[in-house]
Amino acid sequence: MADNRKSRRIEPSFDGSRGRDDGDFRLGAGDRVAGERGGRKRGGRSAAPRAARRRRSGGLFGLLRTLVYWCLVLGLWGAIGLGGLVLYYGARMPSATSWAIPERPPNVKILAVGGEIIANRGATGGEALSLETMSPYIPLAVIAIEDRRFYSHFGIDPLGLARAMLTNVTSGRMVQGGSTLTQQLAKNLFLSPERTLERKVQEVLLALWLEQKYSKDQILAMYLNRVFFGSNSYGVEAASRRYFNKSARDVNLGEAAVLAGLLKAPSRLSPARDPEAAEARAQVVLSAMREEGFVTDGEIKTAMSQTPARAKSYWSGAQHYAADMVMAQLPAMIGDITEDLVIDTTIDLDLEKKADAAISAVIEKEGAKLDASQAALVSIDGTGAIRALVGGRDYAESQFDRASKAKRQPGSAFKPFVYAAALEAGRTPQSVRNDRPVRIGKWTPENYDQKFRGEVTLASALAESLNTIAAQLVMEVGPKEVVKLARRLGIESEMQANASIALGTSEVTLVELTAAYAPFMNGGYKATPHIIRRVSTADGRVLYENTYDNPPRVLSQKVVSQMNGMLMRVLTEGTGKNARLPGWQAAGKTGTTQSFRDALFVGYTSNLTTGVWFGNDDGKSMRKVTGGGLPAKAWNGFMTAAHEGLHPSPLFGTTEGSEAVAEDAGHDPLYDLVSRALGTDPQAADTPAVADERTGAVDDGLIPPANVGARQTGTRRTTLLDILMGG
Structure with a gap:
């Protein structure tokens, strides 16, 4: 049996080794290489397992398995790397316990009197x-x-x-x-x-x-x-x-x-x-x-x-001048703004739009041909509350507020303060002065038309804006007294107490000039201009509320009545005819500065006092634009729209339907008594003014209020005592 197994044994054989008898197995260097390659190619016993393994791992499944494997490996390493980055950069951040949402920058919501939003101000807008x-x-x-x-x-x-x-x-x-x-x-x-x-x-x-x-x-x-x-x-x-x-x-x-x-x-x-x-x-x-x-x-x-509605331009509309004015005044009232605020203003948004339209209409129609590129308007009520404010022709083009920030000479629009001071000093609307060449020091004021009218009443002189008469009155009552009265009525800008103040040479803002006219409208009380009524937080807590409800009296009722009668004539027969309002009593004064650089009209009804300015930012002269021209037209356009639907009411000290106050209503009875005793007519002209060569003061022969009854008779004055004693 063992012999049989031995006889069936198959000995390994190699290429090239068959027929050898000695069984000796030797390989040369070339044979080794060839044998290795040949064995792998032919799949000998040592190569067969590897080939089988390749066949088992080949195909789509093997590719997917390999792909998954490497994805897992790369994903693991990526996760480790990402985790490291997160830990590294996270460690550089403050502790999460200290993280908090930053406060949103505070917003200031500015509202009109009707609750409409005028604007939002703040970093967010x-x-x-x-x-x-x-x-x-x-x-x-x-x-x-x-x-x-x-x-x-x-x-x-x-x-x-x-x-x-x-x-x-x-x-x-x-x-x-x-x-x-x-x-x-x-x-x-x-x-x-x-x-x-x-x-x-x-x-x-x-x-x-x-x-x-x-x-x-x-x-x-x-x-x-x-x-x-x-x-x-x-x-x-x-x-x-x-x-x-x-x-x-x-x-x-x-x-x-x-x-x-x-x-x-x-x-x-x-x-x-x-x-x-x-x-x-x-x-x-x-x-x-x-x-x-x-x-x-x-x-x-x-x-x-639907085409989306679009705003005309960035922050367009005159109401933004009012919003800027609010923001300029706000810090002085509450300090730093640290939370959302709601500002209730005095602005009537309907009047604001009408004011903007009135200014735009006049500039678009006549501005270019008359070289008038800018205008401003401010309208206030009897308490000083600003109801409308227009700081320029187009906010989108220029955000500079010419109503509250620009200081310009008011020209003859300053004369009402001169005449009011004269009335307080005892003059009356029927006092007469001589419109003639006047020399005060080296200054010789002239009228706009370079003509002289001779003897005129103060009422006529104011209606026709005669410069010579205003200059005489300033020197009679004294420039300092005129400055005091203007300051009392609301002019806060610096004023030069000299003779030329009669013609409005001291610069003021349109807002303060307009507010200073308001006492003529409201019966003699100061009207402090203001635009902010109340400042509240978003939850309703009040931080500020104005207190302009108890103003001081700055003019007597008598002077107010006289001034209203005189200033009404400016519109009915004087330089302000373009401003007349049918059905309404209105009064005001024109103003024009040298070389037509500025033109103004400030006027009022029983409801509103409104001032209008036209000019150019660079001070360039306009083409003979006077206060009775473009400003009076714009004033009329705005005031007509503002009074639409309202019942007309008379000015203070007048009767409804009257054109003016009776001109002798303000006469001082003692003055009339003395005049009759002296045999002079109160309606006649006063003695022409004569300037003192040494002091420049004017002695017009008029009896001063403190020396009523004195009259020049040679070298002796007849006094009131002489008259009463029959002397």
Whole structure:
């Protein structure tokens, strides 16, 4: 049996070894190499297992298994590396326990007397709104175009990130971003805009913290109230008012799509810069909203057919001059602004629009041909409350407020204060002066038409704005007394107490000049100009409230009555005829400065006192524009519109329907008594004025109030005592 097994044994054989008898197995160097290669090729016993293993591991399954393996390996190492980066950059951040949402910059909401919003001021340019109060289209539009899975992700959207990466790779350029709204909020709240790995890691950590700390609605509201929408607008309220001149509460679907479309590139897609690009982007937003089922095809069709309303230009409208005035005065009342405020003003928005329209109409019609490029208007009531303020022809072109900041010479518009001082000193509207050449020191004032009229009453002299008579009156009562009276009535600017003050050479603002006329309207009480009524916090806590309800008396009723009668004649028969208001008693005074640099008209009814100025910012002369020209026309246009629908009422000290106060109503009885005793007619002219060569003072022979009854008779004066004693 053993022999049989031995006989069946098969000895190994190799190529080239058959026929050898010695059984000796030796390989040369070349044979070894050939034998190895040959054995592998032919699949000898040593190569067979390896080949079998290759056959078993080959094919698609093996490839997938290998791919999964290496993905796991790389993923593990990537996770380790990412974790290391997170730990490293996270360690560089402050402790999460100290993280807090930065306070939104305070907003100042400025309201008109009717509760309408005049403007919002502050770093954001608009108040913060809750999701419930803003238009529902806004959050839907933003979610549709910026973060469709906002309500389902945990602050980071892996699917959205992968989709954005794939889209960017296939398009060959940056088309989509993978940041969620939460990440964008984190970046806006805490981080700089630089694109670094550290900032991106910190953004992710902060986004996760926001999602853990706040609800989705809170995060979305914070985002919409802080994100930049271009054109210096932060938050949807500021952007809506900037672009559509309406609140974010009221925007329609198309306008919401425009706002949402801005988020991709706020400056480039701004409707103020490129309306066509903004509209094209809005169409993309609408399509995204339809894909998400937020709106219907019918709503899309309606929105596409509606052109979004657009504001005329950035912060257009004269009401912004009033808003700027509020902001200039606010710090002095409450100090630093540290929270949202609500300012109740005295501005009547309807009157404000009428004032703006009146100024614009006159400038557009006659401004260019008469070289008048700018104008200003201020209108106040009897308490000094500013009801309308226009600081220039177009706020969008120039934000400088010519009504409250520019100081200009008022010209003859200052004369009412000269005449009021003269009335207080005992003169009357029927006092007579000689309109003739006058020399005061080296100064020789002339009338506008360079003519002289001889003997005229003070009432006529004021109506015709005679410079020579005003100069005489200043020297009679004294320049210092005129300055004191003007200061008492409300002129706060520095005034030079010299003879030329009679012609309004001291510079004042239009606001203070207009307010100083108000005592003629209100019966003699000071009218301190003011625009802020109340300052409150957003929750209603009052921080300031004005107290102009108990003004001091600055003129007697007698003087007010006399001045009203005289100033009414300026409109009925004098230089202010263009300002006449049919059916209403009105009074006022024109003013024109040297070389027609400035032209003014300040006038009043029983309801409003309004001042108007025309001129050029550079002081360039206009083409013979006087106060009775463009300013009087603009004044008439505004006051006509402002009094529409109101019942006419007479000026103080007059009767309804009368053209003027009886001119002898203000006579001093003692003055009349003395005049009759002396045999002189109170209606006759006073003795011509003679200037003292040494002092420059004027001695016109008129009996001063302190020396009533004295008359020049040779070298002796007849006194009141002489008359009463029969001497």
